[in-house]
Amino acid sequence: MVQYSEMPELPGVVMFKCERLRATLAVSSCANMWRGGNRDGIERLERCKACPVGAVHAGETAASMSPMMGQCICARCHRGATRLVGKHLCVSCYNRQREFLVGANSKGTAPTKVGQLTRRRIRYLSGPDPISLTLDHSRDTMELVVTALRDSKKRVTFAFHSQAQLTQQRLF
Ligand SMILES: [Zn+2]
Numbered sequence: 001m002v003q004y005s006e007m008p009e010l011p012g013v014v015m016f017k018c019e020r021l022r023a024t025l026a027v028s029s030c031a032n033m034w035r036g037g038n039r040d041g042i043e044r045l046e047r048c049k050a051c052p053v054g055a056v057h058a059g060e061t062a063a064s065m066s067p068m069m070g071q072c073i074c075a076r077c078h079r080g081a082t083r084l085v086g087k088h089l090c091v092s093c094y095n096r097q098r099e100f101l102v103g104a105n106s107k108g109t110a111p112t113k114v115g116q117l118t119r120r121r122i123r124y125l126s127g128p129d130p131i132s133l134t135l136d137h138s139r140d141t142m143e144l145v146v147t148a149l150r151d152s153k154k155r156v157t158f159a160f161h162s163q164a165q166l167t168q169q170r171l172f
Helices: 027-038 043-048 052-057 091-102 141-151
Strands: 004-006 014-018 023-026 118-126 129-138 156-162 165-169
Touching: 014 027, 023 027, 027 043, 027 052, 091 129, 118 141, 129 141, 141 156
Parallel strands: none
Antiparallel strands: 004 014, 014 023, 118 129, 118 156, 156 165
C-alpha cells in the first residue's frame, strides 16, 4: 500500500514512500521517472519501468505490468542477455538459428540442439489494440508469448478460443 503525505516545508507537493527506490519522492517526480524509463528509455531509470505505482502516477493505467516488459530477455531461451540480436535473440540462440538455417553447424554435422524452428502466429491485446504477431522462426508458442510480454508497452491480454465462446486470461 502506498501512503501519501505532505511536508510542511513543501506545501502542495504530495510525497510518498517509494518501496522500489527506498526513497521519499514527490508524486510528480515519480511520474516523470516512470515516463523517462518507459518512453525515453533512460537506463538509470530501469527500476521505474514496469512499476505499477509509477504507471498510476503517470496516468497510464493501461500500462504493461509485466516484469518482463522492456527487459533484455531472449524470447527463445528466456535468459537475460547483455544484448539481443535483432532485439529478439541472445547471441547463442541466434548462432544456433543461423546453423539451423544453413543446415549444418560449424563441424559440418546436422544441428540437433535447436530443434525445429517454424513459423508461428499468436493474437493478443496490447491495451485495447488487437495485435497479430508472426515469427518466421520460433521454437515454441512460448517464444511468441515472451516476445509480446517483453515488447508491448501496454498490458498484454492473451485470448484463447474454445468452440463457441472466447475466454480471456490475463497473465500479468
Ligand atoms: Zn537465447
